[in-house]
Amino acid sequence: MDARQLKVEAARAALAHVSDGMRLGIGTGSTAEEFVRLLAEKVANGLTIVGVPTSERTAILCRELGVPLSTLEETPELDLTVDGADEIDPALTLIKGGGGALLREKIVAAASARMIVIADRSKMVETLGRFPLPIEVNPFGLRATEIAVAAAAGRLGLSGPVTLRMTEREPFVTDGGHFILDASFGRIPDTRALSNALHAIPGVVEHGLFIGLASTAIIAGDGTQSVYAARKPGSSIDHDVA
Numbered sequence: 001m002d003a004r005q006l007k008v009e010a011a012r013a014a015l016a017h018v019s020d021g022m023r024l025g026i027g028t029g030s031t032a033e034e035f036v037r038l039l040a041e042k043v044a045n046g047l048t049i050v051g052v053p054t055s056e057r058t059a060i061l062c063r064e065l066g067v068p069l070s071t072l073e074e075t076p077e078l079d080l081t082v083d084g085a086d087e088i089d090p091a092l093t094l095i096k097g098g099g100g101a102l103l104r105e106k107i108v109a110a111a112s113a114r115m116i117v118i119a120d121r122s123k124m125v126e127t128l129g130r131f132p133l134p135i136e137v138n139p140f141g142l143r144a145t146e147i148a149v150a151a152a153a154g155r156l157g158l159s160g161p162v163t164l165r166m167t168e169r170e171p172f173v174t175d176g177g178h179f180i181l182d183a184s185f186g187r188i189p190d191t192r193a194l195s196n197a198l199h200a201i202p203g204v205v206e207h208g209l210f211i212g213l214a215s216t217a218i219i220a221g222d223g224t225q226s227v228y229a230a231r232k233p234g235s236s237i238d239h240d241v242a
């Protein structure tokens with residue numbers, strides 16, 4: 001199976017958790033987009049759901065494909081969010097934000113009773129940090145925030161380049177009007193400590209560590225077990241997808 005097919009497999013397995021009447025958080029990225037395409041087919045065949053998109057990009061795709069949308073203001077409590085990830089560790093802590101949508105993704109996931117993360121197996125790691133950690137920052141005081149981020153990481157024994165994400169010539173701007181710093185700290189043994197340290201910096205709006213938000217990961221691989229669900233202790237998910 002090629003990379004796209006693996007994403008489709010994971011998305012299809014997540015769709016089995018969607019039922020009539022659900023209020024759905026809809027993620028961002030290439031894997032989440034496969035979920036949107038499959039969801040749209042179900043909607044066309046009569047499934048009744050309402051979706052809250054985690055980015056303008058996802059909202060556009062949903063509208064194109066006829067997936068009914070709401071906002072978090074109108075629908076502040078969600079049953080389930082389905083989203084991709086850049087990295088997933090065995091405790092289902094995630095790095096997200098490779099596409100720059102981490103703030104809305106985290107707000108939507110936190111408003112959801114459950115979050116299913118869908119990915120191909122290349123996203124599974126023992127320890128997070130191979131993928132640079134996206135950190136969403138206010139443009140005001142950018143340089144001061146960069147210095148504070150590096151200093152906070154240093155106090156935890158982490159170091160590495162902290163780079164402003166660019167489009168061709170301009171800084172990348174998130175849906176919320178912020179910038180993204182990509183922090184290449186390498187392995188992050190204590191994600192909670194780094195999360196707290198980053199949240200203590202005023203210029204940091206949010207970071208891409210998702211701790212305790214995902215209840216299930218559906219990981220597609222091309223081995224004998226193509227899709228499986230890892231279960232977090234206490235998760236309400238009641239069956240595996242094999």
Ligand SMILES: O=C[C@H](O)[C@H](O)[C@H](O)COP(=O)(O)O
Nearest residue numbers: 029030031097098099100101
């Ligand atoms: O900001 C983007 C998101 O966190 C994505 O869910 C993440 O980057 C994974 O994207 P993809 O499915 O394209 O690898």
